[in-house]
Amino acid sequence: MLTEERIVESLRGVFDPELGSDVVDLGMVREISIEGGTVTVGLALTIAECPMRSQIENDTARKVKALPGVDEVVVETRAMTKKQRAELMNKARRRVRENAEPTRVAPTTRAIAVGSGKGGVGKSSVSVNLALAISRLGYTVGLLDADIWGFSIPRMLGAEARIEADADTRLMRPIRIHGIEVVSTGLIVESEETALMWRGLMLSKALEQFLQQVAWSELDYLVIDMPPGTGDIQMALSRLLPQAEMVVVTTPPKNAQKVAVRVADMARRSAMPVVGVIENMSYFETPDGRCFELFGSGGGRELADSIGIPLIGRIPLDPALGRGADVGEPIVAADPDGPTAGVFAAAARRLVELVPPADAETCTGRIAKILDDLRLAPPPG
Ligand SMILES: Nc1ncnc2c1ncn2[C@@H]1O[C@H](COP(=O)(O)OP(=O)(O)O)[C@@H](O)[C@H]1O
């Protein structure tokens, strides 16, 4: 049943990156009306010419549209009154003081979970190479291996370093490899204590640790390699990191679609919108440029069309990609100018278009403008 509470709950996943909280908490959600399958959300933004406006509007529409029973979303925005702005700034300040962040992932970080309905479709290969491709566009990127016991990220990246805890803060430090930050159960030091610490931990508890006890930088993007299936981890992720969105990996044949559709349904139920589909092992290209669609074709396109989201990439079946994964030399890093890296680069650009990073400069300008407007002295420092 579509209720106002359900909609409000989903809007807790829409962040105002600068103010560091969600639009519900910040009091930006002023009205919600439901008429049949059409939902209208009235948002009050800090200032009329808010630079975050289109991002917040798009995120709001995507989140609400992901709920079952919603056909259309209308987002109406206006500027807050002076009084509302003052309240909001008090709240934002309190937030900073309390430092009550639910996770160590910055509110400005865009979280992209890479999922599918089953194993072996290439989620981990796509996560690794997509993360590297986004990083090569100039963004700061983290890669979180949420396949807690079936991890393959360390092997694929050739990671030999181990995660260590900072003596002072007791937070885990991600390792840095190929220019990105990485955390995986496979990187935990195999000492007596850590083994004890991890043994018997529930899967969702382990994910919680990775989000709350890791000193992530202020990343532009956090790519999350999901375990196969549609269980606890996905629910835990949407609870812990409400801004997370999904990229679904699928393979060309039709029978794979049932599984992928199940994931999309799951994403809907957990209010984690699907932003794009990636079809993996789409075709094999010979050195002289002939293409063979070995596993059939059209699966990715069909899935994308059926759930009304873009197909952001078709990754070829590339033996070098598989070999690279085995020896810790991911194709995007090993052969950055090759055709397969080119496909990943295009998918990364498309994803960045769909889920743009928060722009730190415009953000800073806005705080100053609001404070100026309220004639309050900016906080020291
Ligand atoms: N596009 C591809 N070309 C060649 N091999 C691939 C491709 N994608 C995945 N593989 C291989 O398929 C296997 C499964 O991929 P993996 O990324 O581990 O899948 P998942 O994480 O979904 O279980 C691995 O051996 C990987 O190297």
Ligand SMILES: [Mg+2]
């Ligand atoms: Mg995997």
